[in-house]
Amino acid sequence: MGDAKSPLVAVKLMKVAVVQFPGSNCDDDARHxxxxxxxxxxxxxxxxxxxxxxxxxxxxxxxxxxxxxxRSGAMAAQSPxxxxxxxxxxRGGPVLGICNGxxxxxxxGLLPGQLARNPxxxxxxxxxxxxxxxxxxxxxxxxxxxxxxxxxxxxxxGSYYADQDTLNKLEAQGxxxxxxxxxxxxxxxxxxxxxxxxxxxxxxxxxxxxxxxxPHPERAAEALLxxxxxxxxxxxxxxxxxxxxxxxx
Amino acid sequence: xxxxKSLKDQAARFGxxxxxxxxxxxAMGREPNALEAGxxxxxxxxxxxxxNSRPLxxxxxxxGPQVLQGPGENAGVVDIGDGYAVAFKMESHNHPSxxxxxxxxxxxxxxxxRDIFAMGARPVxxxxxxxxxxxxxxxAGDRSRYLLNGVVHGISHYGNAIGVPTVGGEIVFHPCYQxxxxxxxxxxxxxxxEQLQSGTVxxxxxxxxxxxxxxxxxxxxxxxxASAALSENSDADRPAVQxxxxxxxxxLLEACLDAIAQDVVxxxxxxxxxxxxxxxAEMAYRAGKGIDIFIDRVPRRxxxxxxxxxxxxxxxxxxxxxxxxxxxxxLLELLSKWxxxxxxxxEVAEHGNFRIFENGVLVGxxxxxxxxxxxxxxxxxxxxxxxxAAREQPLDLPLPEDFEAVLLTLLSSPTIASKRPVFVxxxxxxMTNTVxxxxxxxxxxxxxxxxxxxxxxxxxxxxxxCYLDPYEGAKIAVAEAARNVACVxxxxxxxxxxxxxxxxxxxxxxxxxEQAIEGIKDACLALDTPVTGGNVSLYNQYQAGAELKAIHPxxxxxxxxxxxxxxxxxTQGFKRRDDVIFLLGENTAELGASxxxxxxxxxxxxxxxxxxxxxxxxxxxxxxxxxxxxxxDTAHDCSEGGLAVALAEMALSGKKGASIKLxxxxxxxxxxxxxxxxxxxxxxKAEQVTAALKVLDAAEIPYAELGVVAxxxxxxxxxxxxxxxxxxxxxxxxxxxxxLAEAIA
Numbered sequence: 004m005g006d007a008k009s010p011l012v013a014v015k016l017m018k019v020a021v022v023q024f025p026g027s028n029c030d031d032d033a034r035h036x037x038x039x040x041x042x043x044x045x046x047x048x049x050x051x052x053x054x055x056x057x058x059x060x061x062x063x064x065x066x067x068x069x070x071x072x073x074r075s076g077a078m079a080a081q082s083p084x085x086x087x088x089x090x091x092x093x094r095g096g097p098v099l100g101i102c103n104g105x106x107x108x109x110x111x112g113l114l115p116g117q118l119a120r121n122p123x124x125x126x127x128x129x130x131x132x133x134x135x136x137x138x139x140x141x142x143x144x145x146x147x148x149x150x151x152x153x154x155x156x157x158x159x160x161g162s163y164y165a166d167q168d169t170l171n172k173l174e175a176q177g178x179x180x181x182x183x184x185x186x187x188x189x190x191x192x193x194x195x196x197x198x199x200x201x202x203x204x205x206x207x208x209x210x211x212x213x214x215x216x217x218p219h220p221e222r223a224a225e226a227l228l229x230x231x232x233x234x235x236x237x238x239x240x241x242x243x244x245x246x247x248x249x250x251x252x
Numbered sequence: 253x254x255x256x257k258s259l260k261d262q263a264a265r266f267g268x269x270x271x272x273x274x275x276x277x278x279a280m281g282r283e284p285n286a287l288e289a290g291x292x293x294x295x296x297x298x299x300x301x302x303x304n305s306r307p308l309x310x311x312x313x314x315x316g317p318q319v320l321q322g323p324g325e326n327a328g329v330v331d332i333g334d335g336y337a338v339a340f341k342m343e344s345h346n347h348p349s350x351x352x353x354x355x356x357x358x359x360x361x362x363x364x365x366r367d368i369f370a371m372g373a374r375p376v377x378x379x380x381x382x383x384x385x386x387x388x389x390x391x392a393g394d395r396s397r398y399l400l401n402g403v404v405h406g407i408s409h410y411g412n413a414i415g416v417p418t419v420g421g422e423i424v425f426h427p428c429y430q431x432x433x434x435x436x437x438x439x440x441x442x443x444x445x446e447q448l449q450s451g452t453v454x455x456x457x458x459x460x461x462x463x464x465x466x467x468x469x470x471x472x473x474x475x476x477x478a479s480a481a482l483s484e485n486s487d488a489d490r491p492a493v494q495x496x497x498x499x500x501x502x503x504l505l506e507a508c509l510d511a512i513a514q515d516v517v518x519x520x521x522x523x524x525x526x527x528x529x530x531x532x533a534e535m536a537y538r539a540g541k542g543i544d545i546f547i548d549r550v551p552r553r554x555x556x557x558x559x560x561x562x563x564x565x566x567x568x569x570x571x572x573x574x575x576x577x578x579x580x581x582x583l584l585e586l587l588s589k590w591x592x593x594x595x596x597x598x599e600v601a602e603h604g605n606f607r608i609f610e611n612g613v614l615v616g617x618x619x620x621x622x623x624x625x626x627x628x629x630x631x632x633x634x635x636x637x638x639x640x641a642a643r644e645q646p647l648d649l650p651l652p653e654d655f656e657a658v659l660l661t662l663l664s665s666p667t668i669a670s671k672r673p674v675f676v677x678x679x680x681x682x683m684t685n686t687v688x689x690x691x692x693x694x695x696x697x698x699x700x701x702x703x704x705x706x707x708x709x710x711x712x713x714x715x716x717x718c719y720l721d722p723y724e725g726a727k728i729a730v731a732e733a734a735r736n737v738a739c740v741x742x743x744x745x746x747x748x749x750x751x752x753x754x755x756x757x758x759x760x761x762x763x764x765x766e767q768a769i770e771g772i773k774d775a776c777l778a779l780d781t782p783v784t785g786g787n788v789s790l791y792n793q794y795q796a797g798a799e800l801k802a803i804h805p806x807x808x809x810x811x812x813x814x815x816x817x818x819x820x821x822x823t824q825g826f827k828r829r830d831d832v833i834f835l836l837g838e839n840t841a842e843l844g845a846s847x848x849x850x851x852x853x854x855x856x857x858x859x860x861x862x863x864x865x866x867x868x869x870x871x872x873x874x875x876x877x878x879x880x881x882x883x884x885d886t887a888h889d890c891s892e893g894g895l896a897v898a899l900a901e902m903a904l905s906g907k908k909g910a911s912i913k914l915x916x917x918x919x920x921x922x923x924x925x926x927x928x929x930x931x932x933x934x935x936x937k938a939e940q941v942t943a944a945l946k947v948l949d950a951a952e953i954p955y956a957e958l959g960v961v962a963x964x965x966x967x968x969x970x971x972x973x974x975x976x977x978x979x980x981x982x983x984x985x986x987x988x989x990x991x992l993a994e995a996i997a
Contacts, residue, residue, distance in 0.1 A: 025499070025502070026502055028502065028682055032682065032684045035701065066415060067412070067413040069499065125405070126408050126412055126677045126678070126679065127676055127677070128676055128677070128678060129676050157679045157682065222682075224684075225684075227818065227819075228681075
């Protein structure tokens with residue numbers, strides 16, 4: 004295993020923190036990809052802590068933080084660790100929010116917009132296709148632009164919404180990184196599983212270091228599980244961290 | 253503790269018969285007070301005490317080299333080699349789901365998951381075996397749709413939030429479940445051998461720690477409720493249905509596994525049916541010790557709860573942990589890290605009794621053994637005459653004129669139809685172990701991270717077979733579950749059974765129960781799959797006019813199997829054009845109890861298909877061998893709807909058609925829609941046919957080449973009758989996908 008294009012040794016030096024909220028349930032899946040598949044180091048950080056333990060990158064994993072009883076991600080956004088997460092993001096540190104992690108990022112204000120309930124009014128766990136809109140971000144450099152990815156979704160509230168001004172700004176600044184599309188890469192209503200505006204599946208902040216996405220790349224990172232299309236996302240992140248092209252802390 | 257007035261005339265209120273009340277008096281040497289009578293009533297209920305089923309259950313094989321833990325603990329455990337093991341069990345939540353489907357099903361998931369992590373295993377998968385009335389138009393169909401949607405929502409709500417994937421199961425529709433649906437939930441967990449826990453109080457001086465949700469009046473008397481028949485008044489039982497909180501359970505799960513990993517607990521026990529009463533009585537019984545409980549310490553969320561209410565409450569997400577005096581502080585600190593309420597509520601005592609103190613006053617004092625040793629009843633079962641007549645009825649059927657119409661009708665029978673609209677609502681991929689997803693094969697396959705192993709799991713039961721012949725039906729349920737597991741390439745290991753029947757005090761129902769258990773026994777012995785645990789749900793019955801009718805006997809079988817190399821596995825979908833399709837096993841003229849008979853001829857009659865266990869084993873072994881040798885990656889068992897439906901499912905899953913020729917003297921509808929047992933369809937690459945046939949010849953099983961994977965339609969030609977079926981994938985898909993899509997809100 005490891006990355007053919009980059010020296011494994013360097014990747015192994017990277018440390019990715021996975022933040023655990025009570026109710027997170029994809030935390031171990033994220034750890035497995037970073038450690039078990041890519042051979043880098045992870046550290047699990049409990050939400051009550053305030054120190055990121057020298058991590059090079061952060062993952063806010065999927066799940067149902069605090070049971071999502073109030074509004075998805077709303078409680079987690081108030082967790083003690085989030086002050087450190089915000090500071091880390093402000094310094095340019097890479098933060099990846101997957102599913103519930105995306106919801107937490109919008110609730111925290113690190114990303115614009117909101118995730119509303121699926122129009123079908125129930126949970127949806129299914130494979131979807133994503134079109135890579137940007138391959139020049141720290142999360143997507145290992146992809147080609149317009150590449151079509153097969154990555155599953157699993158959520159109840161994944162319908163991306165933002166007001167028209169925000170949406171215009173997102174589009175104008177190229178902040179949409181992934182869009183739901185057909186198997187051949189056509190972005191249309193039919194290939195939009197959850198009514199997200201502009202078929203938005205993942206967006207990045209203006210500074211380019213905070214990415215939120217509803218699909219689960221960690222579930223598509225091994226051939227045995229049916230798709231490896233999510234793996235380059237984690238590779239992109241580790242490569243960036245390895246190159247030291249920003250940092251931080 | 254003097255009792256002024258005998259409670260005997262109120263025995264029924266506590267769920268005891270007069271005779272049982274006398275037995276309690278005998279065991280205690282005095283009259284019980286209300287608290288004691290209530291606790292005996294709960295523990296001696298069918299749900300906890302198995303009083304009508306225990307003597308029959310003793311007939312089942314429960315041992316084998318693979319069994320690390322058989323019946324008697326929170327769940328069974330089987331060895332999968334290299335120090336790894338699988339804990340698994342199935343349980344019903346039928347009555348709660350009939351009254352309040354969302355919470356009934358949700359708490360069913362929560363309860364079975366606690367049984368798994370109580371064994372020291374991390375839960376890795378859930379399967380649901382669900383049964384509802386038909387999805388017809390009108391009020392009856394409305395109720396079925398309401399229950400279906402509610403139950404699916406409950407499972408989805410709980411399982412998705414706690415982060416354990418729901419990977420499989422089955423949904424069957426039949427009028428007998430109209431009023432009394434069945435919700436049987438199976439869960440699996442992984443553990444290392446050394447992590448195996450027991451629900452025990454251990455040694456003298458140990459403390460009992462209560463952890464999890466506070467105790468309320470919800471689920472009060474649930475065990476008694478579950479053991480009584482549903483009635484018109486069941487809606488008034490709503491308070492007996494518990495409310496689930498998956499968030500709390502997630503914390504409880506992580507905390508318990510953390511405590512086990514740090515080796516600070518001696519015993520772990522779920523508080524399930526009959527709450528504190530059964531959990532502590534069972535733990536004490538396993539250790540042969542007495543226990544003192546200080547009931548005033550129990551965390552509660554309502555004021556004014558009596559000791560009996562506290563002891564019987566079935567509030568969810570609660571566990572009892574046994575800890576030594578030395579480790580007590582460490583355990584409490586660990587639990588508080590997980591933000592859980594935890595308190596020492598009792599200690600192990602030498603006296604052998606279950607004693608309860610309230611503010612220092614002894615309010616209950618019962619022998620632990622008597623509480624756990626419910627009286628048992630054996631009866632003489634007699635088969636119902638009408639059922640016998642239906643089985644023996646000659647089937648004088650006209651041949652259908654349009655075989656294509658029959659196939660489309662079968663594919664759109666809700667029992668056969670695609671369950672996609674249901675399983676998209678379940679997170680089936682969280683934990684990143686699910687290698688074979690719902691709808692892809694006869695069984696789900698999960699990997700075991702850090703090894704090459706895979707674990708296969710399935711549930712099965714055909715209630716129509718079990719109704720017309722409970723012995724043969726139950727035997728088939730075990731065999732088909734094993735066949736499902738074999739069709740992904742796994743060796744069947746062991747089963748858990750969930751026996752759903754009517755009122756066992758009726759001779760006809762008792763007959764069904766006894767026959768079904770005999771069928772399970774024979775199949776388990778022949779297939780080397782011992783029973784490691786399960787659940788009995790009786791009194792599943794409903795009012796039909798003036799008559800109280802039992803549901804069809806439904807002994808649901810949950811099977812677990814092992815793939816030594818997960819890289820060698822099979823799924824049902826056709827993979828490549830030009831692959832050669834073979835049938836293993838033999839076609840027969842049997843039509844009795846088939847889905848074709850029910851859906852097309854509107855008949856529930858006839859003799860269910862015969863099953864030869866030696867043939868069954870040989871076919872399964874051959875399939876496993878083909879897959880293990882890498883000769884075959886496409887296999888599907890023939891079950892409801894027969895050959896034609898099985899081929900259609902392989903075509904739909906693989907999005908590829910097939911060209912099939914069947915040569916036989918068997919009457920054509922039996923040939924294509926009959927449900928002869930011990931048959932498996934496989935597809936092979938042309939270059940591997942020779943090697944595969946060697947395996948089949950060595951196995952000495954019959955087989956036949958049927959055709960090839962080709963085109964975008966399923967074409968079946970029957971010779972010499974010269975009947976042709978030719979349906980495009982679109983036609984098949986539209987029939988197959990529609991029924992549940994329409995029923996799901």
